[in-house]
Amino acid sequence: MNMLSTWFTGCRRPASPFPSFSSVSNPSTTILPDYEQMQAHCSGRALLAQELPYAQKIIDTYVQAEMLQAVPAITQQGSFSQCLRCSNKNPGLFGSHTCACGSGRCVYCRECLEMGRVSACTPLYCWTGPEAAPVYSDPLVWSGRLSSEQEQASRAAANAGLLKQELYIWAVCGAGKTEMMFQAVAEALARGERVLWATPRTDVVRELYPRLAGVFPEVPAASWYAGSPDARPEARLVLATAHQARRFKGAFDMAVIDEVDAFPYVFDPGLQQAVQEACRPQAAVIYLSATPGKHEQRRMKSGALAYVRVPRRFHGQPLPMPACRWAGNWRLQLTRGGLPHALMQWCRSRDTAYPLFVFVPSVAAVRPVVEALRAEGFRCDGVHADDEKREEKITAFRKGDIDILVTTTILERGVTIPKADVAVLGADDDIFTESALVQIAGRAGRNPERPEGDVVFFHYGRTRAMQQTIRHIQTMNREEAEPGE
Numbered sequence: 001m002n003m004l005s006t007w008f009t010g011c012r013r014p015a016s017p018f019p020s021f022s023s024v025s026n027p028s029t030t031i032l033p034d035y036e037q038m039q040a041h042c043s044g045r046a047l048l049a050q051e052l053p054y055a056q057k058i059i060d061t062y063v064q065a066e067m068l069q070a071v072p073a074i075t076q077q078g079s080f081s082q083c084l085r086c087s088n089k090n091p092g093l094f095g096s097h098t099c100a101c102g103s104g105r106c107v108y109c110r111e112c113l114e115m116g117r118v119s120a121c122t123p124l125y126c127w128t129g130p131e132a133a134p135v136y137s138d139p140l141v142w143s144g145r146l147s148s149e150q151e152q153a154s155r156a157a158a159n160a161g162l163l164k165q166e167l168y169i170w171a172v173c174g175a176g177k178t179e180m181m182f183q184a185v186a187e188a189l190a191r192g193e194r195v196l197w198a199t200p201r202t203d204v205v206r207e208l209y210p211r212l213a214g215v216f217p218e219v220p221a222a223s224w225y226a227g228s229p230d231a232r233p234e235a236r237l238v239l240a241t242a243h244q245a246r247r248f249k250g251a252f253d254m255a256v257i258d259e260v261d262a263f264p265y266v267f268d269p270g271l272q273q274a275v276q277e278a279c280r281p282q283a284a285v286i287y288l289s290a291t292p293g294k295h296e297q298r299r300m301k302s303g304a305l306a307y308v309r310v311p312r313r314f315h316g317q318p319l320p321m322p323a324c325r326w327a328g329n330w331r332l333q334l335t336r337g338g339l340p341h342a343l344m345q346w347c348r349s350r351d352t353a354y355p356l357f358v359f360v361p362s363v364a365a366v367r368p369v370v371e372a373l374r375a376e377g378f379r380c381d382g383v384h385a386d387d388e389k390r391e392e393k394i395t396a397f398r399k400g401d402i403d404i405l406v407t408t409t410i411l412e413r414g415v416t417i418p419k420a421d422v423a424v425l426g427a428d429d430d431i432f433t434e435s436a437l438v439q440i441a442g443r444a445g446r447n448p449e450r451p452e453g454d455v456v457f458f459h460y461g462r463t464r465a466m467q468q469t470i471r472h473i474q475t476m477n478r479e480e481a482e483p484g485e
Contacts, residue, residue: 173442
């Protein structure tokens with residue numbers, strides 16, 4: 001069952017340990033140095049002292065003026081600890097170290113260590129002065145047109161943003177979910193609101209950021225992911241992985257949760273709480289996905305969750321139907337340095353003018369598949385979650401410098417390569433669930449100049465997930481063909 005946070009399933013949100021913004025509209029700022037810069041840097045965030053570009057003396061001045069408040073980063077009750085930055089409560093994810101504070105050994109949080117160490121003696125500084133709320137009267141610069149189904153979803157999203165409601169946009173891969181959100185984001189920014197676009201995957205942030213920054217050119221925007229360049233603290237439109245949402249507290253009036261059913265977000269209550277705490281208590285929440293979980297589908301059916309369904313791709317053509325091909329014992333063949341004859345024959349016979357994704361079930365499978373394809377003369381490379389050159393390789397693939405990109409499920413969502421074909425080696429592996437295979441198949445046929453694409457599942461025995469994927473795509477294509485049904 002899907003493990004969405006209690007707030008995002010309509011239950012009452014627990015009280016936040018962080019202070020809210022002041023209601024004072026015209027504070028006396030004559031004695032506060034760099035007030036506007038400090039306001040922009042700190043609003044809606046919980047920061048360590050070293051994350052503030054000011055000396056401790058200036059920070060203390062703001063605390064005394066009640067514009068900043070120092071909150072303990074870790075609370076302790078007996079042997080129980082909780083990190084207020086990342087909400088970690090797992091005893092196994094706390095450690096202790098000899099601390100310079102003079103109290104001996106201090107407890108620190110290991111869960112969010114990559115963001116800078118927080119200890120029991122460490123304060124987090126939160127802005128409690130008035131929040132800057134710039135208004136952008138006409139922020140959207142986009143000349144595209146929406147289909148009637150996209151327009152319906154767009155209006156529903158804008159209405160949910162206005163009324164601060166929850167909405168699920170259930171749209172097939174390649175339906176244009178990003179474009180459907182443009183109007184809702186534009187109206188929120190025009191109201192002086194701040195928008196979070198959260199997603200579980202770094203690659204999705206990298207893919208979306210230039211697109212969103214391009215259609216909102218006058219709006220300060222920022223992208224946050226592990227290893228991202230320093231983002232603009234004054235950003236009103238923030239794209240972030242769920243992990244990086246931990247940097248914000250009570251900052252956003254609208255949250256767009258893209259690929260809400262994806263790993264690791266869907267299985268990690270801590271990430272769900274991070275996104276929750278990044279938003280104001282009454283924020284609008286809009287979910288985007290082609291593959292909602294069973295729990296969400298039940299909520300939609302019961303009327304507990306408002307939703308809009310978009311079964312048609314933006315170019316109006318049906319989703320490519322996967323073909324299933326017997327590959328034999330592909331695991332054994334990989335250990336021998338080869339590839340299944342069916343896969344190799346298909347790679348040779350297909351039109352190599354079009355890029356090809358080859359999805360494999362594990363990191364260990366990436367290298368032998370790449371080497372086997374290179375031995376056949378293909379320009380090929382491979383990527384996985386821990387590949388430091390992943391972004392560079394995806395860029396080369398997009399430019400056409402690579403013909404075939406072998407990848408784990410890290411690229412099953414959010415990455416669009418025009419006119420691409422898709423092969424799944426080992427489609428019978430447990431890692432390839434129905435939702436994963438639907439998303440993978442959705443990498444093909446996304447371009448109106450080649451809307452068909454090829455999708456092939458190479459397997460050592462058909463699985464239930466493969467059969468469910470085919471039925472899922474058939475159902476969506478029927479809805480597209482019979483929109484009035």
